[in-house]
Amino acid sequence: MFVKISRCLMGLFFGFFFIVTAAETNDNNQISVEFPEELLMIEFEKYILPRFKFKTQIKVLVSTDNKYYDAKLGILPSGLEVFSDLNGFVYRLETKTTDPEQLSRLEKFANWLTSDSGIRTIEDFSIQGIQVFKAVEFSEEKEEAEIFDGDMAAGLGLSQKHCKRCHVVDDNAFAGIDSTPSFHAMRSFDDWQERFTAFWTVSPHLNVISISEVYQAGSKTVPTTIAPIELSLNDIDDILAYVAFIEPKDLGKPINSW
Numbered sequence: 001m002f003v004k005i006s007r008c009l010m011g012l013f014f015g016f017f018f019i020v021t022a023a024e025t026n027d028n029n030q031i032s033v034e035f036p037e038e039l040l041m042i043e044f045e046k047y048i049l050p051r052f053k054f055k056t057q058i059k060v061l062v063s064t065d066n067k068y069y070d071a072k073l074g075i076l077p078s079g080l081e082v083f084s085d086l087n088g089f090v091y092r093l094e095t096k097t098t099d100p101e102q103l104s105r106l107e108k109f110a111n112w113l114t115s116d117s118g119i120r121t122i123e124d125f126s127i128q129g130i131q132v133f134k135a136v137e138f139s140e141e142k143e144e145a146e147i148f149d150g151d152m153a154a155g156l157g158l159s160q161k162h163c164k165r166c167h168v169v170d171d172n173a174f175a176g177i178d179s180t181p182s183f184h185a186m187r188s189f190d191d192w193q194e195r196f197t198a199f200w201t202v203s204p205h206l207n208v209i210s211i212s213e214v215y216q217a218g219s220k221t222v223p224t225t226i227a228p229i230e231l232s233l234n235d236i237d238d239i240l241a242y243v244a245f246i247e248p249k250d251l252g253k254p255i256n257s258w
């Protein structure tokens with residue numbers, strides 16, 4: 001009798017183990033995105049996500065517990081503009097994760113939402129025959145749209161490699177130097193784009209950072225203890241693409257508490 005029960009338990013255990021591992025391997029290619037209630041109510045996610053998955057094999061899990069998600073979709077103050085409702089309220093995708101693989105999947109999601117096939121899907125969605133959403137018009141904000149041509153995951157890597165010695169650049173709030181503003185704090189400035197495009201022209205970067213096509217850092221004045229940083233204009237695009245996606249932090253809080 002005892003033997004039988006234990007066998008049975010073993011079977012259960014292995015069966016369970018098998019299911020868990022199988023689920024894990026299937027789950028690798030996925031991202032979790034928080035959707036706002038108004039989109040869930042009209043089951044917009046059920047319309048677009050399977051189509052995205054069909055194109056890219058990436059599964060988007062709709063996060064509802066508000067605690068863990070890779071990105072958030074909604075009418076938000078920051079993030080990448082992805083589509084708008086017919087009243088012109090713009091929906092944006094704001095990332096939270098700083099994991100390079102998740103970022104590159106999110107980038108695919110954002111690219112798809114703003115691609116011809118994504119836009120067609122979004123505009124085809126209707127309630128009782130009436131269209132609900134449309135593509136965002138980029139005409140006025142073309143510059144902003146162009147910035148995201150960079151590769152976010154590469155931008156994160158570059159920031160961690162070169163900027164982290166002084167700035168907090170990701171969710172490791174203990175990196176960086178106290179007196180140096182965090183990327184999240186600087187992201188909340190209205191003119192963050194200009195600052196992140198031209199940061200190498202302001203002190204203290206001038207002495208340490210060279211831009212291969214444009215500028216050679218004044219190496220004579222640099223103490224040899226500071227390793228020089230070599231970047232290209234392309235690298236700056238990547239950093240911009242990364243910063244565009246990080247969550248701005250209110251400057252009301254201490255600067256490094258992000």
Ligand code: HEC
Nearest residue numbers: 159162163165166167180181186195196199202203204239
């Ligand atoms: C040697 C330390 C150091 C490194 C390395 C460094 N920074 Fe900075 N950075 C600073 C300090 C200090 C300031 C604040 C300057 C000030 O307020 O006058 C700053 C300011 C900035 C600003 C705001 C500029 C402005 O116009 O106010 C940006 C943007 C910036 N850094 C981006 C970067 C990026 C991107 C990297 C990596 C490629 C980087 N920094 C690497 C020390 C550093």
